[in-house]
Amino acid sequence: MNFKKTILCIGAGYVGGPTMAMIAYKCPQYKVTVVDINPERIAQWNSDDLPIYEPDLGEIVKTARGRNLFFNTDIEKGIKESEIIFVSVNTPTKTYGTGAGMAADLQYWEKTARQIRDCADSHKIVVEKSTLPVKTALAMERILTSMNNGIRFDVLSNPEFLAEGTAIKDLEDPGRVLIGSRETPDCLKARDALVEIYANWVPKERIITSNIWSSELSKLVSNAFLAQRISSINSISALCEKTDANIIEVSRAVGMDSRVGNKFLNTSVGFGGSCFKKDILNLVYICRSQGLDEVADYWEGVVKINDYQKERFILNMLSAMFNTLAGKRICLFGFAFKANTGDTRESPAISIAGRLAEEKADLIITDPQALKNAMIALSDVNGEIDYVKDPYDAAAGCDAIAVMTEWDIYAGLDFEKIYKSMTKPAFVFDGRNILDHEKLFEIGFNVYPIGKPALTHF
Ligand code: UDX
Numbered sequence: 001m002n003f004k005k006t007i008l009c010i011g012a013g014y015v016g017g018p019t020m021a022m023i024a025y026k027c028p029q030y031k032v033t034v035v036d037i038n039p040e041r042i043a044q045w046n047s048d049d050l051p052i053y054e055p056d057l058g059e060i061v062k063t064a065r066g067r068n069l070f071f072n073t074d075i076e077k078g079i080k081e082s083e084i085i086f087v088s089v090n091t092p093t094k095t096y097g098t099g100a101g102m103a104a105d106l107q108y109w110e111k112t113a114r115q116i117r118d119c120a121d122s123h124k125i126v127v128e129k130s131t132l133p134v135k136t137a138l139a140m141e142r143i144l145t146s147m148n149n150g151i152r153f154d155v156l157s158n159p160e161f162l163a164e165g166t167a168i169k170d171l172e173d174p175g176r177v178l179i180g181s182r183e184t185p186d187c188l189k190a191r192d193a194l195v196e197i198y199a200n201w202v203p204k205e206r207i208i209t210s211n212i213w214s215s216e217l218s219k220l221v222s223n224a225f226l227a228q229r230i231s232s233i234n235s236i237s238a239l240c241e242k243t244d245a246n247i248i249e250v251s252r253a254v255g256m257d258s259r260v261g262n263k264f265l266n267t268s269v270g271f272g273g274s275c276f277k278k279d280i281l282n283l284v285y286i287c288r289s290q291g292l293d294e295v296a297d298y299w300e301g302v303v304k305i306n307d308y309q310k311e312r313f314i315l316n317m318l319s320a321m322f323n324t325l326a327g328k329r330i331c332l333f334g335f336a337f338k339a340n341t342g343d344t345r346e347s348p349a350i351s352i353a354g355r356l357a358e359e360k361a362d363l364i365i366t367d368p369q370a371l372k373n374a375m376i377a378l379s380d381v382n383g384e385i386d387y388v389k390d391p392y393d394a395a396a397g398c399d400a401i402a403v404m405t406e407w408d409i410y411a412g413l414d415f416e417k418i419y420k421s422m423t424k425p426a427f428v429f430d431g432r433n434i435l436d437h438e439k440l441f442e443i444g445f446n447v448y449p450i451g452k453p454a455l456t457h458f
């Protein structure tokens with residue numbers, strides 16, 4: 001079959017896989033190939049057991065796979081055959097050398113740029129999908145053109161704003177698609193070509209264009225702003241606990257001001273996920289490198305409050321349970337960094353579990369989707385850890401339940417039954433404020449929400 005365009009994506013991860021699946025699903029006239037250096041991951045994309053869990057992803061992949069969506073490991077061939085190449089390899093926080101713990105590790109990204117340069121034998125539009133420090137496109141251009149072989153590369157920035165758990169919804173009906181480019185005639189033409197792809201299903205007014213540096217920076221700033229809202233409300237939750245104010249009431253009152261808005265004001269045990277911390281630290285690092293220490297300190301505060309919130313949760317557990325957790329059985333309800341995903345990257349549950357193990361508590365972990373990842377995330381943690389799929393079985397015989405993830409199923413559980421099966425006194429620490437605290441208290445639990453007065457029988 002003759003396709004109208006050939007599109008490649010390098011990196012079959014959380015971003016590359018679903019994004020390309022959506023393009024292929026919406027645009028049967030384009031051939032979309034996703035390549036990855038990891039053959040197991042590619043094999044999973046070609047199987048019924050996809051490497052990531054996202055509602056509705058399976059259906060979309062099934063419809064397009066083999067028709068105009070292909071997964072393989074032949075990166076070289078993919079580069080040669082494609083007109084448009086998305087780069088969606090991971091850009092984690094650097095763990096070594098200068099900028100360790102802060103800057104983005106660009107080694108995979110740079111290796112990919114060189115690979116594109118070495119394999120390309122015709123004009124390519126190269127699209128940065130990965131989140132990158134502002135000005136990375138300049139380095140990308142320099143690498144791509146360093147062979148001086150007359151091949152033209154137009155570099156665009158097209159950051160992805162999808163959130164996990166709602167990836168398909170976000171891709172199908174995005175609030176905005178951002179495409180940045182340089183303002184030369186060639187780059188503007190390339191930008192139009194990318195706009196044309198999205199225009200197959202996204203209303204034109206939601207496809208916004210900008211200069212390339214604004215686009216790169218907007219991704220980091222979007223995530224920083226979202227995380228800042230959570231740290232803001234979490235910081236106030238600490239004050240609520242000291243003053244008998246109720247964070248849910250405060251957040252409702254504040255959020256009803258339309259200038260503030262009511263989204264992303266749910267207090268929690270802390271934010272997690274692969275992006276927020278990484279992107280803020282990256283922003284902080286860039287600000288410091290530009291000599292903007294005050295700006296860097298401001299944004300670093302968002303991460304510090306997040307760490308503080310997790311530590312506060314542990315200290316609250318410790319003091320509520322008579323200052324010792326040693327030998328106590330504590331059941332974590334949820335391990336994913338948020339509901340509707342099996343992803344545990346940077347999940348607050350990881351540090352909470354680590355701290356509980358340090359206190360010599362025995363841990364029982366339950367989660368509808370994330371148990372496999374939880375086991376990997378805690379493989380270095382010493383102590384007794386059990387992984388139990390059924391929440392009733394998990395809670396039985398425990399001293400305390402700590403809610404880590406806001407899975408809907410937890411609010412609907414039969415807590416009378418759970419209470420009967422637990423050691424007394426029984427405690428609930430609701431790290432997501434999703435349970436009916438008064439009802440739990442009436443059943444007999446000692447209840448510790450976040451940012452609300454505790455309900456205790458002592
Ligand atoms: C994405 C973005 O790329 C990242 O910049 C953003 O901040 C978060 O989302 P994600 O899709 O979540 O990353 O990463 P991951 O799931 O780790 O997938 C990256 C894929 O790239 C992996 O499958 C990895 O095998 C692949 N890869 C990595 C390559 O194919 N080539 C490489 O050289 C390196």
Ligand code: UDX
Binds near residue numbers: 223
């Ligand atoms: C985020 C951004 O939302 C998305 O636009 C970007 O592309 C990638 O990073 P994601 O990490 O998938 O997406 O999840 P998100 O829904 O933003 O939640 C991040 C964390 O914040 C989760 O741990 C979540 O539980 C927490 N959160 C969110 C809160 O604690 N309170 C809230 O009110 C909202």
